[in-house]
Each structure stands twice: as structure tokens, then as C-alpha cells.
Amino acid sequence: MLxxxxxxxxxxxxVVVIGILTVLLIAIISYNSMLRSERVIxxxxxxxxxxxxxxxxxxxxxxxxxxxxxxxxxYERKDTYFKYDDLIKPxxxxxxxxxxxxxxTNLISSSEPVKEIITIFGGPGIAxxxxxxxxxxxxxxxxxxxxxPQSPEIKHNSREKFGIITYRVEVEYxxxxxxxxxxxxIRIINILPKALRFFSMFIKNVPAATDLNTxxxxxxxxxxxxKALVFDNGDYNKESSPLNCGAIFLGNNxxxxxxxxxxxxxxxxxxxGEQFQLFDGFYVNxxxxxxxxxxxxxxxxxxxxxxxxxxxxxxxxIRTPAEAKSSMLKIYGTPENPTPTRIHGNIFRCYLRLAxxxxxxxxxSEYMSEMPFVVPADxxxxxxxxxxxxxxxxIQLHSCEWIAKKLFPSDLSGIDLxxxxxxxxxxxxxxxxxxxxxxxxxxxxxxxxCDPNKxxxxxxxxxxxxxxxxxxxxxxxxxxxxxxxxMRRMTIDDNYVVPYAxxxxxxxxxxxxxxxxxxEKSGSDELLRLGLIAEFDExxxxxxxxxxxxxxxxxxxxxxxxxxxxxxxxxxNQTLAIVALxxxxxxxxxxxxxxxxxxxxxxxxxxxxxxELNGTLAVNTMDxxxxxxxxxxxxxNTAQSSPLSMPHFYYASIQPDxxxxxxxx
Amino acid sequence: xxxxxxxxxxxxxxxxxxxxxxxxxVLITVAILACGIIPLLTMLSEQHRGTADIVNKVIAxxxxxxxxxxxxxxxxxxxxxxxxxVEIGGKEESEFFAKLPKLVAPFTRKVEIIERRDxxxxxxxxxxxxxxxxxxxxxxxxxxxxxxxxxxxFGTLMMDKIKKQQP
Numbered sequence: 001m002l003x004x005x006x007x008x009x010x011x012x013x014x015v016v017v018i019g020i021l022t023v024l025l026i027a028i029i030s031y032n033s034m035l036r037s038e039r040v041i042x043x044x045x046x047x048x049x050x051x052x053x054x055x056x057x058x059x060x061x062x063x064x065x066x067x068x069x070x071x072x073x074x075y076e077r078k079d080t081y082f083k084y085d086d087l088i089k090p091x092x093x094x095x096x097x098x099x100x101x102x103x104x105t106n107l108i109s110s111s112e113p114v115k116e117i118i119t120i121f122g123g124p125g126i127a128x129x130x131x132x133x134x135x136x137x138x139x140x141x142x143x144x145x146x147x148x149p150q151s152p153e154i155k156h157n158s159r160e161k162f163g164i165i166t167y168r169v170e171v172e173y174x175x176x177x178x179x180x181x182x183x184x185x186i187r188i189i190n191i192l193p194k195a196l197r198f199f200s201m202f203i204k205n206v207p208a209a210t211d212l213n214t215x216x217x218x219x220x221x222x223x224x225x226x227k228a229l230v231f232d233n234g235d236y237n238k239e240s241s242p243l244n245c246g247a248i249f250l251g252n253n254x255x256x257x258x259x260x261x262x263x264x265x266x267x268x269x270x271x272x273g274e275q276f277q278l279f280d281g282f283y284v285n286x287x288x289x290x291x292x293x294x295x296x297x298x299x300x301x302x303x304x305x306x307x308x309x310x311x312x313x314x315x316x317x318i319r320t321p322a323e324a325k326s327s328m329l330k331i332y333g334t335p336e337n338p339t340p341t342r343i344h345g346n347i348f349r350c351y352l353r354l355a356x357x358x359x360x361x362x363x364x365s366e367y368m369s370e371m372p373f374v375v376p377a378d379x380x381x382x383x384x385x386x387x388x389x390x391x392x393x394x395i396q397l398h399s400c401e402w403i404a405k406k407l408f409p410s411d412l413s414g415i416d417l418x419x420x421x422x423x424x425x426x427x428x429x430x431x432x433x434x435x436x437x438x439x440x441x442x443x444x445x446x447x448x449x450c451d452p453n454k455x456x457x458x459x460x461x462x463x464x465x466x467x468x469x470x471x472x473x474x475x476x477x478x479x480x481x482x483x484x485x486x487m488r489r490m491t492i493d494d495n496y497v498v499p500y501a502x503x504x505x506x507x508x509x510x511x512x513x514x515x516x517x518x519x520e521k522s523g524s525d526e527l528l529r530l531g532l533i534a535e536f537d538e539x540x541x542x543x544x545x546x547x548x549x550x551x552x553x554x555x556x557x558x559x560x561x562x563x564x565x566x567x568x569x570x571x572x573n574q575t576l577a578i579v580a581l582x583x584x585x586x587x588x589x590x591x592x593x594x595x596x597x598x599x600x601x602x603x604x605x606x607x608x609x610x611x612e613l614n615g616t617l618a619v620n621t622m623d624x625x626x627x628x629x630x631x632x633x634x635x636x637n638t639a640q641s642s643p644l645s646m647p648h649f650y651y652a653s654i655q656p657d658x659x660x661x662x663x664x665x
Numbered sequence: 666x667x668x669x670x671x672x673x674x675x676x677x678x679x680x681x682x683x684x685x686x687x688x689x690x691v692l693i694t695v696a697i698l699a700c701g702i703i704p705l706l707t708m709l710s711e712q713h714r715g716t717a718d719i720v721n722k723v724i725a726x727x728x729x730x731x732x733x734x735x736x737x738x739x740x741x742x743x744x745x746x747x748x749x750x751v752e753i754g755g756k757e758e759s760e761f762f763a764k765l766p767k768l769v770a771p772f773t774r775k776v777e778i779i780e781r782r783d784x785x786x787x788x789x790x791x792x793x794x795x796x797x798x799x800x801x802x803x804x805x806x807x808x809x810x811x812x813x814x815x816x817x818x819f820g821t822l823m824m825d826k827i828k829k830q831q832p
Binding site for chain 1: 694697698701702705706708709712713715716719720722723726779781784785786787788789790792794796798800818819820821822823824826827
């Protein structure tokens, strides 16, 4: 019937109804679809926002993890997420450093805080950290040698660079992926000239009138009131760092004049003097014979020198300090931590201690004392004679191997014998070839021996590369930065240091701002968290600080005064260098764990009271008169020179977002 | 014929017997329309509720972000449980909430600072961390303009430095 009606009305009604219906339908569907699209878009926005919030949290954890990796010392670093060596590679070898994305992703997604955040946002079924990346792109890295001026004595360290580190975190939330990227500036710098790290004391100019030997006794050998300057130069006998011993450089003034340095132990403190390192034999010094013709012979080390104090003796051995006119500059450790010391400079060295001896009076003719446990003041010189064959006349010079065979079973030989002997002597004979390299007569261009103020091949002499026959690992070349031949000219160049300074302060008046930025109160302690180079334009007084995060404090022009102890946080083990570029350093503290540098000509280091320094003292000169009245102790910070910790001194710092970086050019 | 109808439009119509729609026809038409429109209107209503819900969630998220942004601007050590509390939109606010953009009804904001100390960074690492979770729970009630109830959880992280594992 309807069809008929439609037919009768030519279908107009039906078409109208269907048309209205269709229009309504389309309108409603469109509106519905619009609402739905809008809703989907808003959900995308919300999910995307949530994904970004999770990504922000993951990013915070990620940055902390990377910063933590950078802050690790060489000993702690395991190269878990990236190879630190890749980071500090020199310019020709440097390539894009990509961190291990899989490990980082796993670490971040399984970290507790991120998991907790994900739980708040719906749980791991809804949200997850899908990818984490950290990259230092080679294209975004520049080298300081390309942008900083070069100085004549210090060539650029091609490992130093700055650039951009990029963090990326990808998060999935309801299948919506969001990637958060953060780029920060990173700088990889060497916080101080490497050469200085191998020294416990580096004095460029010892004044001509200064007699280091009078610190404890006068020229006649009489004990005067005063304290010894004691060196503890490292832990050579510890397995972890057998070559970790500090060196001393004493630059003569004038350089051509030779300095006589008598080394021994004194009454002031139980210990033992510098180890007399035996190699292949002794020698008779012809020059010495001319000077002291009455002496029958003189025992001295082939390279080191000989004992001046035995001029009227026909026997050799240990004697009390007063008799021996010794105990002056004390270079030794404690019985628990003995140390050999390398001394560079135009120095004539005298020895009072021999490799082995007999203490007839105390122990009978057959007894061989162990040197390391000798307490100096307990000795008398009666009856002590060098190792020799019975009734040997005249006493012959014998090699250490010969002596070793007297001490140990005769069937021992080679490395076994040497090791036993090394243990007996408590000295690093295992690594002897390298120490030996150190002790070779070093000749200058005029073929004059013993003038190490000019050492053209200093690095090779000091630290040859490769592995020796005894399994020892030599350290790396001493210093790629120092290019001069006269070590007395080594300095810290303003142009070299100042551009690295991240923060500038005027003088003492801005110490509160410095403290506000880098010092945190922790009970009675003030924790220094520096992590970069801060520069003071003028003189500054540093208060008592505990170094939690190292770095460098430089004073551009003016004196630095330490008014309180600078203590290194033993857990963080970070190095602080305090540098007066053009001024003096005065220490009015009893303990300083730092590297103190004041190298400019005319500058001086002055201790106001007995100082215990754990680190390095590198100065133009020092107040020896003051030192002789105060005394002190310098402990070499073994972490400074260990091959394992080399990268530690390349400080990879991620720069803070807000900076006050000025470079005066 | 076409020309004729144009020239004389009344002639053909008058020739036919005029007839109106019957009630049945109208009812059938209305029924067809109703069958089509009612489900659509129902769907439309649902969509509207959904849209209102998501709009509420967006607003709630923004209110939550106000809290998070404020607290994250503070030093890590300053953020602690003293900021815990509930704020009901349109009512008197505490000192902390007064610093934030005003919350309007029907939203309610609950802030919770969850502090974790010495927690492992991850199961595979020995390092420990201290961190704080800022958790904001936003709820909104049904009313004339917001025809749905809802709850939105929001959180973020504040983290202290990583601590070395002590031997």
C-alpha cells in the first residue's frame, strides 16, 4: 500500500522522510564523530602528557646515573655504560661516544623511583620506558686546542674538549610513544698539568743560600731545634700500585750550581731513610777519590752517588744521625709505609744507608739486620761493616745478587732470588728496570751528567712504556703537556687555565656567594661540592672545608690563604687543586688534602705552622726558614699518579644550566 | 506534458483527487525516525559524558601540575610531609594551597609526599638513592555541568644524589 502511495505521489513523501532521516543521521554521526575525535585527541594529549611526565622522571634518574658515572674515580669506574677512555681520547682518535643503550634502558626501567611513578600512572601494563639513549656526538664536540691560544712551554692537551651530551628517553603510554630529549654542555678537561701529579714536592727555585740539609742539623752536624720535613711518597710496596711513588724536584738557583742533598733518618721520628736501591754493582767514584784520598774506597750506587760522610771511615754502616751529620731533609715513610723517592734536579745525593750490613755489636757476626725495621736512634756505628767475604781485604764491591746469595739458599736464582731479596730489602726490585731507567746517568747535550734540570727525554726516562720482564706495569708517559726541556720552566699558564673557569668571583667579599653555590653545611662541617673550576680575580682566604667534590680554585692575581684545614672526603676521594696564578700561598692550617700550586716567578709558599699535606706542593720557592721552624709532613696522594686513575683527572663535567661563564679575552 | 505542467501548474493537480497522509503513514514515519534517532541520541549523550570526563581530566591534570611545578621549584630538602593535605575546590585553603592557582568546585586535590631513603637504584646495582614522590590525587564530583565523577592520579619524582655503597 505504501508503495502504491509512493507511486501515486511520485515517491515524494518517502524521499522527504528518508532525506530528513539521512540528514539527521549524518549530522548526528558527524557530531558524534567529532566528539569522538576530540575525545581521542584529548586522550592522546593526556596520555602523551603522562608519558612525558614519566619520561621526565626517567630522565632525572638517567642524568643522575650518568653524572654519577662521571664522578667516579678511576679505581671505581667499571666502564659499565660507556668506556671512559673513549671520552678522553685525543682529537685524532675521538669518535662519537654512544652509551650502552640496552643497559641504560634496563637500569632506568627497573629503577625503583621510575617503577613507582609508573605504578601511579597505571602500572607497567599501561606505561613503560621503552628506550634510553645517551650520546656525545662527534659533530657536536670541539677541542680546546682549536679555540684556545697556545703557550710556548705547554702544548695543548688534545684530549681536552667540550661539546653536547644528549639524553633521550622514550616512554610508551597506552601505545602512545613520547620521546624526551635533553642536551647539556659537557666539558672534558684536565684539571691540572699531569706532570705535577707525579710529584709530592716540586720546587722550581731553591734559593742559593738555602741549605736544605740544615733543616734538622746545622752544617756541623749538630742537632738544632727544628722539625723535619717528612715525606711519605707512596705505597710502592702495595700490590695495587707498585709504582705509585711520588717524586721530588728541587730546582737549583742558579741551575748550574749543584746541590748536595744528604738523605737519612733522624731521631725525630722512627722510620727509615731512603732505600738504597741495589742493582748490578757498586762503583768507586774517581772524583771522590781525588777529594778524599785517605779513603780506601767508597761504596755508592752506580748512579746515585756516594756517602760523603764516610770520608774518614774505613768501614761503612749505619751510624747515629749526629755522628753522621745527617738527618736533614727527611725523605722516608714509616715502617708500615716505606717509600723510595725519586729526586730530580741538579742534585748530588749522599747516602748513609747501605743495602745490607752486619750489626755485630747487637746480634753477633752472623746476624743480618732487616733495614726496614731499623729504628735509627737505636744504632751505634761500632762494629758495623758492609757485606763482605770473611777476612776479605780489601773489601770488594759486590753486586746485590752476590749479597742475595749470601742471605738466601744458594740454589735460588733469577726472579725467585730477586723477589726474596726484594722482600728482604722491602724495595720494589720487581720493578727495578723502570726505577733503574730513572736512575741512569742522565746526560745533557754537552754530555754532562747529572743535570736533570734539562731532560730532553724526561718522559721516556721516567716512565717507559711496555711491560717489564718481571711483570711490572709501568705508568704512562709522564706528561704530554709539558714540552719544554727545562723543568724549572714548567708553570701553569693563565691562558691555559682561565678559559676553563666556569664561575668567577671578585675576591673575599664574594666568598658568601661562593659558599652559597658550592658549599653545603653538614653539622659543623662545610662540604665543598665544586666539580669545576672557580676563579677569584683577587686574593682569597679559604676557610676550613671538607672536599666532597673536587675541582680547582684559582686565584688570578693575589694571594691565597688557607685559614682552615682542607680535608678530603675519604669516600668521595676527589682531588682539589688550589692554584695561585700570580701570588703566594700561605697555609695557616694543620692539614691540607689538596694540590697546592704557586709557580709564578717571585711567588712563595709559606707554612705558618706544622703542616700535614696530602697531595702535591708545587711552588716557585718556599720559606725554608719558616719550614725549618715548623716542620711538617708531605704525603704523596697515590691516587694522583696511578695509571688506573689517569682518567680521573680528566674531569668530565656536565655543566649546570645557569652559568656565569666569562672569559676575558 | 512538462511544458504544460510548467505553464499550468494547477491544471494537473486539480485534475487529481487530493489526499492527505493517513495517521498510519505518519506513525510509521515517526517510528522510522525514532528508530534511527534514539540510538543516535543515546550515543551522543554517551559521547557528551565522555567528553565531559576527559575535559575534567585535563583540568584535573592541570591542577595537579600546579602542585608539582611549585614543589619541584623548591630545594629537595624542603619538600616534605608538611605539604601533605587535601584541598576542596571553593573552600578555605591552607597556607600552602593559597600559593597555588585557585582550585574551583567540584575538584578536590590531595597532595602526598612519599619519601624513600636508601633505596637501591635498581635491583642490579649496589648504589643507593634517596628520592621523593610527589603524588597528587584529583577527584571531581558530578554536578549539572560535569555529569561524571572521576579520579586522576598524578605523580612526579624528586631525586637526591646517588650514594656510593659503603663497603
